[in-house]
Amino acid sequence: MLRAPRKWITLVALLLCGGVAHAQVAAEQMIWRQVDPENLVFVELLDGRFVLELNPRFAPKTVEQFRRLVLSRFYDGLSFYRVIDGFVAQGGDGSDLGELSSVPELGPEFEISWDEEIPFTSAQESDLYADETGFIDAFPVARNFKDGKLWLAHCPGMVAMARGEEADTSRTDFYIVIGQAPRYLDRNMNVFARVIEGMEVVQNIRRGEANANGIISVDTDRSRIRTMRLGSELPEDESLKALVMDSDSKPFRKMLDDRRNRKQKFFHNKPPKVLDVCQVPNPGKVTQ
Amino acid sequence: MLRAPRKWITLVALLLCGGVAHAQVAAEQMIWRQVDPENLVFVELLDGRFVLELNPRFAPKTVEQFRRLVLSRFYDGLSFYRVIDGFVAQGGDGSDLGELSSVPELGPEFEISWDEEIPFTSAQESDLYADETGFIDAFPVARNFKDGKLWLAHCPGMVAMARGEEADTSRTDFYIVIGQAPRYLDRNMNVFARVIEGMEVVQNIRRGEANANGIISVDTDRSRIRTMRLGSELPEDESLKALVMDSDSKPFRKMLDDRRNRKQKFFHNKPPKVLDVCQVPNPGKVTQ
Numbered sequence: 001m002l003r004a005p006r007k008w009i010t011l012v013a014l015l016l017c018g019g020v021a022h023a024q025v026a027a028e029q030m031i032w033r034q035v036d037p038e039n040l041v042f043v044e045l046l047d048g049r050f051v052l053e054l055n056p057r058f059a060p061k062t063v064e065q066f067r068r069l070v071l072s073r074f075y076d077g078l079s080f081y082r083v084i085d086g087f088v089a090q091g092g093d094g095s096d097l098g099e100l101s102s103v104p105e106l107g108p109e110f111e112i113s114w115d116e117e118i119p120f121t122s123a124q125e126s127d128l129y130a131d132e133t134g135f136i137d138a139f140p141v142a143r144n145f146k147d148g149k150l151w152l153a154h155c156p157g158m159v160a161m162a163r164g165e166e167a168d169t170s171r172t173d174f175y176i177v178i179g180q181a182p183r184y185l186d187r188n189m190n191v192f193a194r195v196i197e198g199m200e201v202v203q204n205i206r207r208g209e210a211n212a213n214g215i216i217s218v219d220t221d222r223s224r225i226r227t228m229r230l231g232s233e234l235p236e237d238e239s240l241k242a243l244v245m246d247s248d249s250k251p252f253r254k255m256l257d258d259r260r261n262r263k264q265k266f267f268h269n270k271p272p273k274v275l276d277v278c279q280v281p282n283p284g285k286v287t288q
Numbered sequence: 289m290l291r292a293p294r295k296w297i298t299l300v301a302l303l304l305c306g307g308v309a310h311a312q313v314a315a316e317q318m319i320w321r322q323v324d325p326e327n328l329v330f331v332e333l334l335d336g337r338f339v340l341e342l343n344p345r346f347a348p349k350t351v352e353q354f355r356r357l358v359l360s361r362f363y364d365g366l367s368f369y370r371v372i373d374g375f376v377a378q379g380g381d382g383s384d385l386g387e388l389s390s391v392p393e394l395g396p397e398f399e400i401s402w403d404e405e406i407p408f409t410s411a412q413e414s415d416l417y418a419d420e421t422g423f424i425d426a427f428p429v430a431r432n433f434k435d436g437k438l439w440l441a442h443c444p445g446m447v448a449m450a451r452g453e454e455a456d457t458s459r460t461d462f463y464i465v466i467g468q469a470p471r472y473l474d475r476n477m478n479v480f481a482r483v484i485e486g487m488e489v490v491q492n493i494r495r496g497e498a499n500a501n502g503i504i505s506v507d508t509d510r511s512r513i514r515t516m517r518l519g520s521e522l523p524e525d526e527s528l529k530a531l532v533m534d535s536d537s538k539p540f541r542k543m544l545d546d547r548r549n550r551k552q553k554f555f556h557n558k559p560p561k562v563l564d565v566c567q568v569p570n571p572g573k574v575t576q
C-alpha cells in the first residue's frame with residue numbers, strides 16, 4: 001500500500017532527526033572563519049584525504065614541532081601502526097614502540113588558564129567530566145571553575161600526541177580519536193588539532209586486533225600516509241581554502257540551542273535539555 | 289639515542305592507557321555468557337562480517353519481526369542507503385524513503401518499567417541524560433528514578449529501527465550507531481540489538497554526503513548486505529558460538545570500577561571518578 005504523502009512527511013522527520021542534518025540546516029546561516037594556512041594540514045592517505053586544523057592557542061609548542069615535522073617530510077610514507085576500533089588511530093614512526101628517535105621531547109601542554117578574553121561559547125554546565133563544556137575557535141573544550149583550567153576535550157576527530165608514562169615524553173607520534181569520546185584522557189595529553197574534513201577517510205584506516213591492543217605488526221598491512229603538507233606550502237594554483245564555523249557567533253549559539261531543545265514532533269519523549277559537547281557535528285569546508 | 293628500557297615502560301603505559309586494553313586485561317578473568325542462537329544474527333557484507341545480539345527483553349515485538357524478516361531473506365541483497373559519518377548507518381529496502389512495503393508497522397518499544405528482578409549493574413549515577421546508567425545482559429542501559437523507566441542507550445554499536453514522525457511507524461529498516469552516542473534519541477526509538485563483533489566492518493560501510501543527509505542515491509555505490517542469518521538456522525557443522533561478558537558478575541563490576549578509578553601513573557591529572565556508559569568496550573567473542 002503506497003502512502004506517499006505520509007512517507008514524505010516521514011522523510012522530513014528522519015532528516016530532522018539526523019544529527020548532521022541539524023548542522024546542515026543551521027549551516028546555511030552560519031558564519032564561517034577562514035583557517036590560517038599555517039594551521040592547515042592536508043594528510044593524503046592512499047585512499048583519500050583528511051584535513052587538520054592545528055591549535056596553537058592551546059598547544060603552541062606541540063604545533064610548532066608538528067609543523068616542523070611536516071615541513072621536513074617526517075610523516076611521508078609512515079603509517080598508522082596502532083589502531084583500535086572505537087578508540088584511536090595512532091600513526092608515526094613507532095618511536096613509542098622503542099624505535100630510535102632524535103626528535104626532541106615536548107613538555108606537557110595539557111591545559112591553559114581561563115581568561116575572560118578567550119571567545120568561549122558554552123555548550124553545557126555540569127558535564128559529566130567538567131564543570132562546563134563549550135567551544136573555542138570551533139574546537140570542543142572543557143573547563144573547571146575552581147582551578148580555572150581550560151582544555152581541549154577528547155572528542156571524536158581530536159588529535160593528540162602519544163606519550164609514555166612521563167608527562168614530557170611526547171615527540172612525533174600522534175593519535176586521532178575515532179570512537180566514543182575517551183574524556184578520561186582530558187588534561188593528560190598534548191591535544192593540538194582536530195579533523196575538519198575527511199573523518200570518513202579516518203574511519204577507513206585499517207584496524208589492528210583488539211587482543212594485540214591494536215598494533216598491526218606487519219608494516220604492509222597498515223594504512224599509510226602518502227604525504228602530509230601544510231596549507232601554507234601548497235603552490236598558489238593548488239591552494240585550498242578551509243572554512244570552519246565561527247563558534248563565537250549567534251548562528252552557532254542558535255545551533256547549540258536547537259540541539260539542546262528539540263521541539264520536533266518526532267520526539268515523543270522530549271530529550272533532557274542537555275548537550276554532549278562531543279555530539280555536536282561541526283565540520284569545516286575545504287574548497288579551491 | 290636508544291633508550292630501550294624507558295621506552296618499554298612507555299609501551300606498557302600506552303597499553304594501559306588504551307580503553308580496549310583495559311577490557312582485555314579484565315577479560316582474562318571475565319565470566320562469559322553464551323548467546324542464545326535465536327538472538328544471534330550474522331550479517332555478511334561483501335567485505336566482512338558483523339554479528340548482532342538481539343534483545344527480546346527490551347523489544348520483544350521488534351525482535352520477533354526482525355527474526356521473521358531475516359528468515360524470509362528480506363535483507364539479503366539490500367544495502368545501507370543512508371550513512372552519516374559520526375552518526376548512523378541505515379540499511380534496508382528504503383521503505384522510509386517512500387518505497388512500497390507490505391511489512392506491518394511496529395508499535396513503540398521505547399522503554400520498559402523498572403523491575404528489581406532485572407540484573408542491573410550500575411555504571412554511573414547522575415549521567416548527563418539519565419538518573420543512572422548501567423548494563424543489563426551486557427547491553428548499555430539508562431533509567432530514570434521518578435518515572436521508573438528503563439531503556440537501551442544509544443551507544444556506538446547499538447541497533448534500532450528507523451521510523452517516521454509517528455511513534456508506530458517502524459517496519460523493516462534499521463540503523464547502527466557509528467559515532468558519538470546520540471543519546472537524545474533515547475526513549476524515542478525501538479532499540480533492539482547491538483553489534484557484538486565486527487564493529488570495524490560496520491565502520492567500513494560506505495558513507496553518504498553530509499549535505500545529502502547521508503543518502504547514497506546510486507544503489508551500486510552502497511555497501512551491500514550479502515546475507516543475514518540467524519544463529520539458529522546455521523547448519524550444525526558451520527554453527528558458531530557467541531559469548532558476551534556477564535555484566536551481572538564480579539569481574540565485570542571490577543572492570544567498571546577500574547575504569548572509574550584510574551590509578552595508573554600515566555594519569556598526571558587524575559580523571560574524575562565517573563564513567564560514560566557508552567565508553568566501556570564490551571565486545572563479544574565468536575568462535576567455532
